[in-house]
Amino acid sequence: xxxxxxxxxxxxxxxxxxxxxxxxxxxxxxxxxxxxxxxxxxxxxxxxxxxxxxxxxxxxxxxxxxxxxxxxxxxxxxxxxxxxxxxxxxxxxxxxxxxxxxxxxxxxxxxxxxxxxxxxxxxxxxxxxxxxxxxxxxxxxxxxxxxxxxxxxxxxxxxxxxxxxxxxxxxxxxxxxxxxxxxxxxxxxxxxxxxxxxxxxxxxxxxxxxxxxxxxxxxxxxxxxxxxxxxxxxxxxxxxxxxxxxxxxxxxxxxxxxxxxxxxxxxxxxxxxxxxxxxxxxxxxxxxxxxxxxxxxxxxxxxxxxxxxxxxxxxxxxxxxxxxxxxxxxxxxxxxxxxxxxxxxxxxxxxxxxxxxxxxxxxxxxxxxxxxxxxxxxxxxxxxxxxxxxxxxxxxxxxxxxxxxxxxxxxxxxxxxxxxxxxxxxxxxxxxxxxxxxxxxxxxxxxxxxxxxxxxxxxxxxxxxxxxxxxxxxxxxxxxxxxxxxxxxxxxxxxxxxxxxxxxxxxxxxxxxxxxxxxxxxxxxxxxxxxxxxxxxxxxxxxxxxxxxxxxxxxxxxxxxxxxxxxxxxxxxxxxxxxxxxxxxxxxxxxxxxxxxxxxxxxxxxxxxxxxxxxxxx
Numbered sequence: 001x002x003x004x005x006x007x008x009x010x011x012x013x014x015x016x017x018x019x020x021x022x023x024x025x026x027x028x029x030x031x032x033x034x035x036x037x038x039x040x041x042x043x044x045x046x047x048x049x050x051x052x053x054x055x056x057x058x059x060x061x062x063x064x065x066x067x068x069x070x071x072x073x074x075x076x077x078x079x080x081x082x083x084x085x086x087x088x089x090x091x092x093x094x095x096x097x098x099x100x101x102x103x104x105x106x107x108x109x110x111x112x113x114x115x116x117x118x119x120x121x122x123x124x125x126x127x128x129x130x131x132x133x134x135x136x137x138x139x140x141x142x143x144x145x146x147x148x149x150x151x152x153x154x155x156x157x158x159x160x161x162x163x164x165x166x167x168x169x170x171x172x173x174x175x176x177x178x179x180x181x182x183x184x185x186x187x188x189x190x191x192x193x194x195x196x197x198x199x200x201x202x203x204x205x206x207x208x209x210x211x212x213x214x215x216x217x218x219x220x221x222x223x224x225x226x227x228x229x230x231x232x233x234x235x236x237x238x239x240x241x242x243x244x245x246x247x248x249x250x251x252x253x254x255x256x257x258x259x260x261x262x263x264x265x266x267x268x269x270x271x272x273x274x275x276x277x278x279x280x281x282x283x284x285x286x287x288x289x290x291x292x293x294x295x296x297x298x299x300x301x302x303x304x305x306x307x308x309x310x311x312x313x314x315x316x317x318x319x320x321x322x323x324x325x326x327x328x329x330x331x332x333x334x335x336x337x338x339x340x341x342x343x344x345x346x347x348x349x350x351x352x353x354x355x356x357x358x359x360x361x362x363x364x365x366x367x368x369x370x371x372x373x374x375x376x377x378x379x380x381x382x383x384x385x386x387x388x389x390x391x392x393x394x395x396x397x398x399x400x401x402x403x404x405x406x407x408x409x410x411x412x413x414x415x416x417x418x419x420x421x422x423x424x425x426x427x428x429x430x431x432x433x434x435x436x437x438x439x440x441x442x443x444x445x446x447x448x449x450x451x452x453x454x455x456x457x458x459x460x461x462x463x464x465x466x467x468x469x470x471x472x473x474x475x476x477x478x479x480x481x482x483x484x485x486x487x488x489x490x491x492x493x494x495x496x497x498x499x500x501x502x503x504x505x506x507x508x509x510x511x512x513x514x515x516x517x518x519x520x521x522x523x524x525x526x527x528x529x530x531x532x533x534x535x536x537x538x539x540x541x542x543x544x545x546x547x548x549x550x551x552x553x554x555x556x557x558x559x560x561x562x563x564x565x566x567x568x569x570x571x572x573x574x575x576x577x578x579x580x581x582x583x584x585x586x587x588x589x590x591x592x593x594x595x596x597x598x599x600x601x602x603x604x605x606x607x608x609x610x611x612x613x614x615x616x617x618x
Contacts, residue, residue, distance in 0.1 A: 289516045315361065
């Protein structure tokens with residue numbers, strides 16, 4: 001059965017918003033005026049089905065113009081795209097940033113996730129809720145991690161209408177947010193200079209590679225980027241040829257920096273060898289792991305490097321088109337990339353004849369809408385295609401059947417930016433950085449109770465203790481209680497683990513993971529039990545619900561933790577903790593994708609490594 005919207009009519013503003021994305025309707029079959037004398041006998045609407053992938057941009061346009069996705073706006077979008085209303089409604093309700101209920105003209109999302117909680121976000125939200133009152137509850141929204149952990153507590157402020165805008169900022173306070181929420185004139189306050197997100201960029205910069213242009217190069221200037229070595233790696237790639245680039249990548253032994261640590265060169269080679277055309281290459285910029293913000297720093301301060309490296313990936317794999325899928329909560333990074341793409345096209349670094357070298361590569365920026373699951377590659381493909389961001393079963397693997405059913409390569413931002421260093425240094429020289437099994441430089445995101453939070457670049461092999469010292473140690477000289485390594489999907493470690501070398505092989509041997517580079521520090525004053533509960537709540541909210549082990553397991557995990565913390569365990573404490581362990585094992589064994597498979601990792605480590613619920617570290 002389909003959803004029927006017979007009486008829902010779009011407003012003129014909603015029509016204009018959809019038409020701004022799709023262009024004007026050409027016939028009654030695609031939402032325009034119907035000429036019955038001709039269209040009563042001839043149908044001309046089939047081509048719209050090929051535009052289903054524009055559904056997400058259209059929903060963004062409706063949300064920005066009206067503040068919500070009304071039945072009338074949804075109906076018009078479905079007519080223009082020839083998408084069944086039930087399917088479009090399913091997509092609109094999948095993403096946290098979209099609303100199918102009317103909202104005020106101004107909305108603020110205040111992060112209440114781990115790093116922001118440590119920085120006082122819960123008290124801030126409570127003060128704001130009391131100030132606004134229950135009648136304004138849909139104007140203040142609690143948000144999962146906004147990717148601004150180095151500036152906690154953070155907020156995303158949205159205005160809707162003709163002058164729609166999104167503004168991410170931090171740290172925020174009552175004084176900053178109160179004028180905005182009451183529709184009074186307000187001033188955007190960042191609390192720190194943008195470059196403070198990469199504290200090493202304020203110093204000598206000795207040894208920096210991935211961050212060397214941050215704070216030096218004007219991120220909006222293509223000329224400045226080229227003056228600092230920009231597009232030399234792409235020229236080197238063309239000199240080497242496609243096979244030569246892949247050979248350098250394999251020699252470099254570059255492993256993916258998004259968490260899975262798959263060899264990038266092997267993935268590129270597999271895509272390049274596929275005979276089916278076209279090929280696609282995707283930059284996964286949906287950086288949604290709580291505690292992670294390094295990709296945001298690169299996109300905001302070195303956007304041309306992201307474009308250049310994606311173009312190299314496209315060239316090496318024979319891909320005709322690339323996508324940058326960026327998380328919806330990153331307005332500043334989105335703006336920088338949009339400007340960089342426009343300039344790259346204007347100067348011949350993208351398009352039908354890149355740099356006059358005879359190969360074509362196009363790039364489209366696709367904005368997500370608040371769904372952690374879309375960081376999983378197959379969920380991301382579905383999102384680009386205009387479907388709910390639910391993971392697919394594998395095999396087939398993306399290198400064979402990815403986005404639009406075609407061979408697809410995909411890497412995250414940090415992995416791709418490393419490619420520039422591989423080609424600049426040469427694969428073998430790059431492999432000598434770090435350790436034999438963990439090559440190259442690595443970015444880590446330090447946040448929480450640390451003196452100088454931010455993105456730090458080190459070589460694989462430094463210890464956790466050394467990294468913490470670089471960031472100034474525990475804030476205020478307090479005692480260290482624990483560190484969350486790898487993010488919400490990672491594991492807790494104790495002060496006894498500070499001499500752990502930060503490599504793929506050492507972390508695996510220690511039973512932990514580097515994940516996406518999260519290093520979140522907790523001092524002696526932090527209530528770890530409630531931090532663990534927040535992690536469980538995060539996975540409950542972010543589960544796409546497609547598979548039973550994850551959909552049910554994340555709920556049951558949170559319920560059990562809530563009982564334990566409240567002192568209302570079913571049976572003995574050991575029985576309840578054993579139940580939590582069994583739930584976690586089922587999720588690991590039977591979930592479709594990494595979200596369910598990793599949703600119990602931090603909880604398990606808190607129980608067994610930190611002994612949080614045995615009175616050891618709570």
